[in-house]
Amino acid sequence: MRALTWHGKHDVRVDTVPDPEIINPRDAILEVTSTAICGSDLHLYDGVIPGMMSGDILGHEFMGRVVETGSKSTLKKGQRVVVPFTISCGACFFCQKQLYSACDNSNPVPNQDVTENLYGHAISALFGYSHLTGGYPGGQAEYVRVPFSDVGPIVIPDGMEDDEVLFLSDILPTGWMAAENADIEEGDTVAVWGCGPVGLFAIQSALAMGASRVIAIDEYPNRLELARTLGADVIDFKQTRVLDALMDMSGGLGPDAVIDAVGMEAHGFGVDTMLDNVKQNIGMGADSAHALREAIMAVRKAGRISIPGVYGGFLDKFPLGALMEKGVQVKTGQTHVQRYLDDLLRRIGDGELDTTFLISHRLPLEEAPKGYKNFRYNQDDWTKVVLKPGTAAN
């Protein structure tokens, strides 16, 4: 089959690789019909996530048609399904508490050693996202093997288009959980750093949960315009002092809740960003976290911080004093996707949530490298790229 494979920093290619097979009883094989490039794939593209190997198949936002099932799979051939990017067994302590992204059993045992040593506990598996999270081949391919297919995938009813439901795989529930983690109350002002796909869905979700005002922070006019269309006020951090603006726009109180939808490759003007970038580039395992530091400074006393942005390593110059002395609450983590699927599918069907407004480009799988390059370097115009493995290249 053809698949998008990683070969190093800024080097992704569409290669011919072996087709996947059923290995375990609960597996299924999908023929991928739509798959998106995620903002977090850019962390892999930029080479800042450790544990990648040349030839790894990327992609964790995908859906497709079931073509093969293991003896214990509950799926049926021909069904259209969206697959959560988190791989979860459904049976362990965490899955039973619906903390699916903390699953104990999905990350293959030898792959658990690194994060057990690095983080104190082994983390669960994700599709196509380094060997730290299992080394599972991803969905930017013609076919994909889906383990625990009786727990993860959601069957899509006829009549719903791929593009409407594809983002159930990651960014829609991730934006939703980001807003849920901000514990939004009526009357809240919520500030969101980053108007990429997760930030945009977090804005939409925060408004749906009753926030009276959402303030979106980014630098790209097109992305800020998308946020404005959803009903947010916007701050362009290249022309405005963010902390001053947020204080004024929230009546001198500070935002009640803040959401960091940027993650480990934040950029900004600060000295902190320069130092972060130096350390990131020489491989000292440091994250760049300008957005997070600013969010902690901005949030009101006893406010809430939600961090859907991805971090992998260590951080210094962390305003721990501000966090403690202001009595701030922090919630973060990979998304417990399976917990939200039924509810969000219904909301899409009822027209409560718009899921297609952010798609800027649709490309055949063969043009995936072009998609990565533009999603990385033309962020203003390329807000979201969906790959269609079934279509021919131009």
Added chain:
Amino acid sequence: MQTNPASYLGRNRPEPRYSNDRLFWGAVLGVLAGGLGYAALRTSQGRNSVTDRPPDSAPGRTARRSRFGRYAVVGRTVTIAKPRSEVYAFWRDRSNLASFMQNVRSVEETGGLNHWTIEGPAGTEVYLETRMVEDRPDEMISWQSTDASDIETQGKVLFRDAPGDRGTEMEAIIAYVPPMGTLGRWVAKTFQAEPRMQGRRELKRLKMLMETGEIATSALRNSPS
């Protein structure tokens, strides 16, 4: 606390050659951080020193010393979301053990003895013969190696109800006499160099098998094509 650990560790080392600036600055930072950390440690431990320590609640194998008489001890506890009787029964059936123990090729039971065939160094086989010392259903199984074994070892597994309906807490403890020679080096590699790793890997596989019915793999295919 009398010896500066930085100078002690560095005493017999050749002068390092820095292949590039990154390594050099990393080393400089490391030395600085180490020096500061050591100074801070001296300061904080200079007061409040304790000479006599009563035993604490932690398992013996987590002690900072690594030997107990002739024995080295490894062990680990895992919670399995299944009833105690089920976990016990799975472990009690020796034929199940090879399904999650990576180096174990087979376990057979004859005449009250268990015969283990274990994958050894460079394609060799290590033979282990154990006899059951104690078998308390749903609670504990313990064993000891016989003189016919290549390795001198004893061990036990304990089964307890986990709190809050979380299933079963299973604790495995293995003590062994580190042997000499080639076999010794292999045992060291298998158990000692990664003291907690091998044991915890086996228990994770057991947990996966019991909770999900399979052992997770990220392979694309069953066999290389």
